[in-house]
Amino acid sequence: MAFGQGANAYQQVRSHGGVESADPHGLITLLMDGALERLVTARGHMQRGEIAPKGEVIGRVIEIIGGLRDALDPKVESPLVGQLDALYDYMGRRLLHANLRNDVAALDEVSALLQKVRNSWVMVPMEARRPAGAAA
Numbered sequence: 609m610a611f612g613q614g615a616n617a618y619q620q621v622r623s624h625g626g627v628e629s630a631d632p633h634g635l636i637t638l639l640m641d642g643a644l645e646r647l648v649t650a651r652g653h654m655q656r657g658e659i660a661p662k663g664e665v666i667g668r669v670i671e672i673i674g675g676l677r678d679a680l681d682p683k684v685e686s687p688l689v690g691q692l693d694a695l696y697d698y699m700g701r702r703l704l705h706a707n708l709r710n711d712v713a714a715l716d717e718v719s720a721l722l723q724k725v726r727n728s729w730v731m732v733p734m735e736a737r738r739p740a741g742a743a744a
Contacts, residue, residue, distance in 0.1 A: 633729075633737045636679060640726040643672040647719040654710055666707045669718075673699050695721065 646669045653662035677696035680689050699718045706714035 631737070632679075633732065636676065637726065637730060639672050639676055640722060640729065643669050643676075643722055644719060644726065646672070647715055647722070650706075651712060651715050651719075654706075654712055654715065662710075663707055666703050666715075670700050670703050673703070673722075692725070695725070 646665050650662055650665040650669065653659075653665060673696050677693060677700075680693055680696075682689060699721060702714045702718050705711060706718070
């Protein structure tokens with residue numbers, strides 16, 4: 609899935625507040641926020657035994673995680689790119705497991721991991737962020 613598709617997955621569910629005007633760094637933050645919000649929603653569906661909505665919401669989170677993964681720039685020479693790629697892959701697999709097994713702990717694990725990545729992401733200094741139009 610291309611980065612734009614991940615953004616579209618988020619944009620379809622959320623009203624257009626901030627998505628059109630966000631810089632690449634801001635868009636990644638919005639995607640993470642959207643995934644975190646949906647994880648809370650999926651947890652509620654899971655706890656109430658609402659199978660179809662749970663699967664739908666977890667599917668959207670998987671799409672967003674895929675968009676975050678696709679946004680990684682393999683040209684950047686840093687082990688962080690490979691580590692994030694592996695982490696996003698792991699999150700996707702844990703979400704599939706959570707959906708199939710109704711495993712709230714797996715949802716919570718992904719939520720905690722993603723929250724840590726998001727907290728680090730928003731701490732990136734302005735001067736280290738790429739200019740608008742550059743790859744994320």
